[in-house]
Amino acid sequence: MKAARFDVLRERLRGHRLAANPFADAEQAVATQLAVQAQDYLGALWGVGQRVRGADEATIERALAERRIVRSWPLRGTLHFVAAADLRWLLALDGARTLQRQKRRLQRDFDLDERVVERARQVCDHALGGGRALARDALYAQFEAAGIATAASRGLHLVWWLAHEGTLCFGPRAGKQHTFVRLDDWLPPAPAPSREDALAALARRYFSSRGPAGVQDFAWWSGLAAADAAAAHESVRAQFASERVDGVEYWYAPADAAAGGGARVHLLPAWDEYTVAYRERGAFLDAAHADRAGNGIFKPVLLADGRIAGTWKRSVSKAGVAIAADWFDAPKAPLRQAFDEAAERYAAFLGAPRIA
Secondary structure (H helix, E strand, O other), X not given: OOOOOOOHHHHHHHHXXXXXXXXXXXXXXXXXXXXXXXXXXXXXXXHHHOOEOOOOHHHHHHHHHOOOEEEEEEEOOEEEEEEHHHHHHHXXXXXXXXXXXXXXXXXXXXXXXXXXXXHHHHXXXXXXXXXXXXXXXXXXXXXXXXXXXXXXXXXXXHHHHHHHOOOEEEEEEEOOEEEEEEHHHHOOOXXXXXXXXXXXXXXXXXXXXXXXXXXXHHHHHHOOOHHHHHHHHHHHHHHOEEEEEOOEEEEEOOOOHHXXXXXXXXXXXXXXXXXXXXXXXXXXXXXXXXXXXXXHOOOOEEEEOOEEEEEEEEEEEOOEEEEEEXXXXXXXXXXHHHHHHHHHHHHHHHOOOEEO
């Protein structure tokens, strides 16, 4: 009897906890995935929430307010959610390298250098000391009062620098406003692992939560230099199984056969880890639909049996939430029903009725 072809997408759905076996809480979900891209804040809440049993939007925001997960720039210079215990060592591993690579551009384009940042750091110590939290506009006003201009995105890049060096991170939301806090006030100190141990932890959690994946996918997601990514993978490869499909070696943690099943359709937000964590997207996105799907990253996408089958958008009003699908090809009745079920799950996450 011919062996069944290894199903990359089925295994990824399991690893991402989209098929079945959801996480018990938001902290476990984020810690297992290590870093969840979160520049689209509301989308990222849903990205975590649909992987957590019984979660709603308030569940994920509560984990942020309780400092069990935190939002900052720990990888690739991009906003992510990470577990509180992981932020400091990730910044130590990647923050200084990312910052160093950008310093020339920051000085050229925004007139930011060590002298300016030191003054801004002193402002933060005064304005945020004692556990205070300030919204962006209020923090910028403190910078301006100290003679540090923030217009034309200079403030944003200044905050980005301060976060990479471990001065700031995001605090809780105040209404709809995001706040900043001093990292040392917000999170307790934590011992830093060796660089070798940090690289191994990065690789271990990536392949555990996002496998099957190739080493090039890991290098893409982590932002590591190719040599560092290869060394990190080599240090943990014995802990994983591998399969070669169409000339690509995929590494993954074998799942319990009983973990299959689950929903057929998922409404993924833009920047969901299911799509952003891989350099090669051909496994889940036809090239002919790449532009329409925002390359699988820049738009919310409809996932049907692990492949991108369209895009979706929401419209929120006092009456509830309307969820519209833009399918690449007209779906048959079972997929339409599966979409309706996915839309109901999203409405429940928002705590709003679904409306036509």
